[in-house]
Amino acid sequence: MSKYITTPIYYVNGEAHIGHAYTTFIADSVARYERLKGEKTFFLTGTDEHGQKIEESAQKNGKPTQEFADEISASFKNLWDDFGISYDKFIRTTDEEHKIGVQKAFETMYAKGDIYKDFYEGHYCVSCETFFPETQLVDGEFCPDCGRTTNIVKEESYFFRLSNYQDKLLAYYEEHPDFVLPRSRINEVKNFVAGGLRDLSVTRTSFTWGVKMPKSMNDDKHVMYVWLDALLNYITALGYGKDEKNMDFWPASTQFVGKDILRFHAIYWPAFLMSLDLPLPKHIGAHGWWTRDGEKMSKSKGNVVAPKEVADLYGVENLRYFMLREVPFGQDGDFSQKAFIDRINSELSNDLGNLLNRIIGMSGKYSDFIIDSEDVQIYHSKELSNMNGVLDSLDKFMENMQTHRYLEELWKLFSIANKAIEEHAPWVKMKEGKTEEALATVALVANILARASIMLHPIMPNTTNTIADALSFIIDNASYKKFIVEKQLLSSFTIKKVPPLFPRIEEPLMQEAPKVEPCKPKEELKEIDKEDDNLIEIGQFFETSLKVGTVMEAEEVPKSKKLLKLQVDLGEEKPRQVIAGIKEFYSAEELVNTQICVVANLKPAKLMGMMSEGMLLAAKDEDGLCLVRPEKPKKSGTPIG
Ligand SMILES: [Zn+2]
Secondary structure, three states: OOOOEEEEEOOOOOOOOOHHHHHHHHHHHHHHHHHHOOOOOEEEEEEEEOOOOHHHHHHHOOOHHHHHHHHHHHHHHHHHHOOOOOEEEEEEEOOOHHHHHHHHHHHHHHHOEEEEEEEEEEEEOOOEEEEEEEEHOOOOOEEEOOOOOOEEEEEEEEEOOOOHHHHHHHHHHOOOOEEEEEEHHHHHHHHHHHHHOOOOOOOOOOOOOOEEEEEEOOOOOEEOOOOHHOOOOHHOOOOOOOOHHHHHHOOOEEEEEEEEHHHHHHHHHHHHHHOOOOOOOEEEEEOEEEEEEEEEEOOOOOOOOOHHHHHHHHHHHHHHHHHHHHHOOOOOEEOOOHHHHHHHHHHHHHHHHHHHHHHHHHHHHHHHOOOOOHHHHHHHHHHHHHHHHHHHHHHHHHHOOOOHHHHHHHHHHHHHHHHHHHOOOHHHHHHOHHHHHHHHHHHHHHHHHHHHHHHOOOOOHHHHHHHHOOOOOOOOHHHHHHHHHHHOOOOOOOOOOOOOOOOOOOOOOOOOOOOOOOOOHHHHHHHHHHOHHHHHHOOHHHOOOOEEEEEEEEOOOOOOOOEEEEEEOOOOOEEEEEOOOOOOOOHHHOOOOOOEEOOOOOOOOEEEEEEOOOOEEEEEEEEEEEOOOOOOOOOOEEEEE
16 A cells, blocks of 8 residues: 655745644655655645735736746745655646646546536625625625725636535545544534535636636636645646556545645545545644744744744754644644753753763773673563563554654653663673673663664654664664564664764754734733732743652651652653652651642752752641642643643
8 A cells, every 4th residue: 555645735925934844844754654664655745826816926026927936836845855855746736737637627527517607606806806705794895805895796607516515525524534633623524514515616717827727618718716726736746637657646645734724625625536536535634733932923923933944043853853742733833942942952862862872881881882682682671572562552643643642652762761771770780790781781772772763763864864873774664674563683783973963952042032012902901910910921820840740759758847758750761859848747658659749840959958859739728738639640740731
């Protein structure tokens, strides 16, 4: 089974923003993942270049329309090339082959009786050259864009019999619950279809910048409506209607779209395909939008994140990692430099980068950089089995585009490695003369890193190539088979020294977004100020990192009436020690294995000579003190807020 992955084609009405980058990163990662597994894969991206808006933008910029489209299309292509996006084809809807395919599709639908000619009637703004549905008119009369009076205009148009497909679509959604991912998104689609589908106007006579009608129609007045033209790119890119040599990639395995264009992809597109007697894509993956520091991005606010700027400052692979790790697929994501830097420092630098440096250092000291796996099975069968458990669980997350879960799960490998180092303490074993055991631990970590770099490769291709190179192998389908499928261990090799892969970032590298003034009349603001001077901004609240913690151990602090010493798991490499003044209200025993809420970013403090690395939340009144706990068990380290 081959795999066909697509991004939407991006509209050439403006520059690429961070949302485009996200769609392209996730599609690229899935395509790379499929290739790694040895699947025959075709990955498509491109630009959508027709329609009245493009014609107008070109005029505004004083350029011929084609030249304008060429420039913006090239800016997308250059950006993806710059980012190393591994597309197999970059399609432009102004490509001749595409136009031929669209005309062929139109003829096919027409011959089938799915397209007919009629009149399009609606409220038309002459100035904006646009029809508006009644619901969008201001006071039932005026143009929502320019405020001018609209007229009822009748325009000749060809229509696609979308109404014929209402029942077929609803039946299809029922039979294919994974057609739209995440599954929750299908409801809005179903409701829309169940509410009744009207036939769709698929041509226009009010502008000329579009795919011309097929010659056989003998009707030059019309050009194709941009959505008919645009959606068909997914098959014309494979040669539909011309040289169909790549059509065996159809149906697509996953088509990524933003949630704002889900309706077009989950209703019109499948209806067109049904009309063409072509199978429907396996999945339409609808992702959310990106905000910046919790604010909607817009040009007027001046807070738009330019993907190129971020990538130049932080590295494109770090950006890929951050975006795919940060958001559950389908939900909206927030871009904040703080969250980005935190992930680079703690997950990439501490968890992954340090591990590689540690084994380079240890193998240098103990074995002249030679790493040999021959004793790993003897000393570390438990770790190997845990490692394989993690690796076997990964596939389903990528299949469902849950990249955040995929990465979260993958990171468990580094916990296994770090725990093995702590438990087996190779430096102690060396002193005790147990050289074999010490070297086995180093080799275990090398094996874990090798697997992690293979599975992380789709998300961070270059960085993982560097790690693989240090470990003396290359990442490809052969090594995927050898290490992931067949679970072989690394052969004896000499580890290479590499410069730190993820230097820690201490200060934000990019200028922060300008502070956005709240949209409240000043007087109202004043009143709020008067009412309570202690109000804080939401951002101030989130400066405090609150987390769910699990008490692993608890003991009384000798000679203290009040203090208990707790070891609290916050989902980090090792538990934190928290000294808490709660002995009068809780015994050490009853706290073990219960959950508490912890302020996780307090500066560590010394209490009775002991470090306390956090503060727990409690409520106290005249009846005594009680701890604040999650209502249901939550994973250690779950953020509260
Ligand atoms: Zn108008």
